[in-house]
Amino acid sequence: MRIERSRGCFLAGFLAFAAAIASAVSLASCAQQVTISAPRYALVYGVRDYPGSLLDLSFTVNDADSIAELLASQGWVVRESTDSQATKAKIRADIEALASLSSDATILIYFSGHGTYIDPNAAGFSGYQGSYIVPYDAVLAGSNYLEPEKAPYLISPSDLNAWLSGAASKNVIVLLDCCNSAGFAPAGSSIDASPQDYSQRPSYSAFATAVAHFGELLVSNAAASGQKAPIVISAAGIDESSYDGSDGSLGSIVMNHGVFTYYLLNAGAEGDLNGDGVVTVTEAYAYTEKSIKAWYSGLTDAQINFFGFNAFLPHLSGGARDLVLFD
Amino acid sequence: MLRTLTAISLLFLSSAFARAQPGVQQFNVDLAASGLLPVTWASDSPALVHLGFDLKFGLEYDSAISVPVRLEIGYIRSSASRVSRLGELYKAWEGLRVDLLSGYDFAPRPIGRWGSLVFGILGGGAITAADYSSTALAYAYPSLILEPRVALNQRVGKGSAQGPWLAAPMELMFRAGTRTLAPGLGLGWRYRLGAAF
Numbered sequence: 001m002r003i004e005r006s007r008g009c010f011l012a013g014f015l016a017f018a019a020a021i022a023s024a025v026s027l028a029s030c031a032q033q034v035t036i037s038a039p040r041y042a043l044v045y046g047v048r049d050y051p052g053s054l055l056d057l058s059f060t061v062n063d064a065d066s067i068a069e070l071l072a073s074q075g076w077v078v079r080e081s082t083d084s085q086a087t088k089a090k091i092r093a094d095i096e097a098l099a100s101l102s103s104d105a106t107i108l109i110y111f112s113g114h115g116t117y118i119d120p121n122a123a124g125f126s127g128y129q130g131s132y133i134v135p136y137d138a139v140l141a142g143s144n145y146l147e148p149e150k151a152p153y154l155i156s157p158s159d160l161n162a163w164l165s166g167a168a169s170k171n172v173i174v175l176l177d178c179c180n181s182a183g184f185a186p187a188g189s190s191i192d193a194s195p196q197d198y199s200q201r202p203s204y205s206a207f208a209t210a211v212a213h214f215g216e217l218l219v220s221n222a223a224a225s226g227q228k229a230p231i232v233i234s235a236a237g238i239d240e241s242s243y244d245g246s247d248g249s250l251g252s253i254v255m256n257h258g259v260f261t262y263y264l265l266n267a268g269a270e271g272d273l274n275g276d277g278v279v280t281v282t283e284a285y286a287y288t289e290k291s292i293k294a295w296y297s298g299l300t301d302a303q304i305n306f307f308g309f310n311a312f313l314p315h316l317s318g319g320a321r322d323l324v325l326f327d
Numbered sequence: 328m329l330r331t332l333t334a335i336s337l338l339f340l341s342s343a344f345a346r347a348q349p350g351v352q353q354f355n356v357d358l359a360a361s362g363l364l365p366v367t368w369a370s371d372s373p374a375l376v377h378l379g380f381d382l383k384f385g386l387e388y389d390s391a392i393s394v395p396v397r398l399e400i401g402y403i404r405s406s407a408s409r410v411s412r413l414g415e416l417y418k419a420w421e422g423l424r425v426d427l428l429s430g431y432d433f434a435p436r437p438i439g440r441w442g443s444l445v446f447g448i449l450g451g452g453a454i455t456a457a458d459y460s461s462t463a464l465a466y467a468y469p470s471l472i473l474e475p476r477v478a479l480n481q482r483v484g485k486g487s488a489q490g491p492w493l494a495a496p497m498e499l500m501f502r503a504g505t506r507t508l509a510p511g512l513g514l515g516w517r518y519r520l521g522a523a524f
Contacts, residue, residue, distance in 0.1 A: 035412070036413070037412045037413070038412070038414050040414075106413065171415060187464060188503065189466060189504070190459070190465055190466040190503070191464070191466070192464060193464070193465050205458075205463075206459070206462060206465040207421075207456070207465065209463075209465035210422070210458055210467055211423065213467075214454075214456050214467050217456070218454065218468070218469065221467055221469075221502070224504035225504050227371070227504070273461060274406070274407065278414075280407070282418055282459070282461060285462065289463075316462050316463070316464065318464050318466070319503055319504065320367065320418055320502055320503050321372060321415065321416075321417060322407065322417060322418050324410060324414035
């Protein structure tokens with residue numbers, strides 16, 4: 001009897017102990033009053049009106065305007081460039097000018113426009129391979145394709161990293177609302193379980209992926225350097241096109257923005273998943289990813305087929321670090 | 328580092344099994360929960376505190392020379408860290424883990440009708456398959472564990488016993504270029520088969 005009674009008491013105590021711990025973890029971040037004292041600088045680019053008219057987009061300048069406005073309202077020092085101002089040389093000069101900032105600063109780079117992926121075997125593009133941002137001057141007027149002669153005007157992930165290497169601050173956020181942009185969001189020592197083409201491949205949970213690739217991940221983990229790298233959200237996988245937005249004709253939501261940026265802007269108000277008063281890059285990613293999935297699942301097959309529209313999902317770069325995006 | 332962990336584990340295993348006396352083998356099964364206070368840092372990033380917990384199912388073999396060998400399967404979850412004044416933090420994560428531990432149990436101390444107290448200390452390693460919470464990013468990491476503990480053994484019948492135990496695990500995790508030191512406080516219940524007081 002004594003043992004049964006003590007066992008019952010222990011069981012109750014054990015459950016109370018476990019529940020208290022779980023509750024404490026859930027509430028952990030809520031309790032913190034976050035005040036960010038870092039100086040914050042944002043470079044915001046949007047290209048809608050490319051040379052000629054064949055590759056023009058619809059809402060990318062709206063995207064840049066709204067992101068710039070939101071960041072400025074939160075204390076970021078914002079420099080915005082749109083259309084013909086957003087050339088490769090200008091973007092490079094802007095980024096390299098950040099070298100004078102203190103190491104305490106947080107830097108954000110946002111781009112809304114075309115992105116592309118160059119296949120290793122693409123004719124005429126020798127020396128070019130992978131994901132690229134397409135600034136204003138990388139498009140040839142009158143062509144509705146990327147032309148090899150314009151390839152030097154594309155911006156690669158290594159270009160971006162080289163330009164950023166001179167900055168004293170290593171707290172860098174990169175947000176890309178363009179097609180094929182996941183090449184800018186390396187998984188590092190992680191595996192990104194989100195497929196590079198969401199419409200073609202099944203999606204496995206990150207946890208199932210961790211179990212299935214356990215040995216490989218342990219080896220990658222051992223090789224991780226821990227050096228600070230930009231924290232990146234790309235709108236789409238390497239094999240995906242991000243959608244330039246809905247004016248109400250695709251789905252029931254009037255966005256007037258690219259789909260990714262529409263939900264990224266909403267994340268500023270609704271993306272605080274743990275209730276601590278700030279939205280981190282990871283929270284913004286989680287909010288946009290979930291919202292885009294929900295939006296896509298609400299489309300009819302007829303709508304998808306009519307627009308030749310493929311599904312896409314944002315991708316987040318790997319690593320344990322995170323930064324506050326909105327507060 | 329993995330080779331070191333494996334070597335340490337094999338050393339404990341071989342010593343325990345080689346010197347155990349036939350006929351006095353004792354097996355325990357147990358369930359435990361721990362509260363954790365992980366602190367993560369990196370070479371050029373600040374040290375920031377998380378809150379976490381783990382739940383574990385354990386199977387333990389006690390040799391006749393007080394050298395237990397312990398296998399655990401568990402679930403660990405940690406919140407995102409606190410935010411630095413510069414807006415830096417570390418992501419939340421969760422994972423499934425396998426731990427292998429060994430160490431030494433000191434002689435039982437009878438405490439009257441309550442049974443006996445056994446103090447011990449364990450060391451070993453763990454490997455964890457994890458993801459960063461709310462992301463699609465999967466990763467895995469090894470860790471080292473040091474765990475002082477005290478168990479209360481109560482006899483419940485011929486050849487078996489049970490009782491609560493309290494542990495203060497300290498774990499060093501090698502996670503993706505960062506290090507996380509996670510002290511904790513654990514409470515468990517174990518059922519011992521083939522007990523001899």
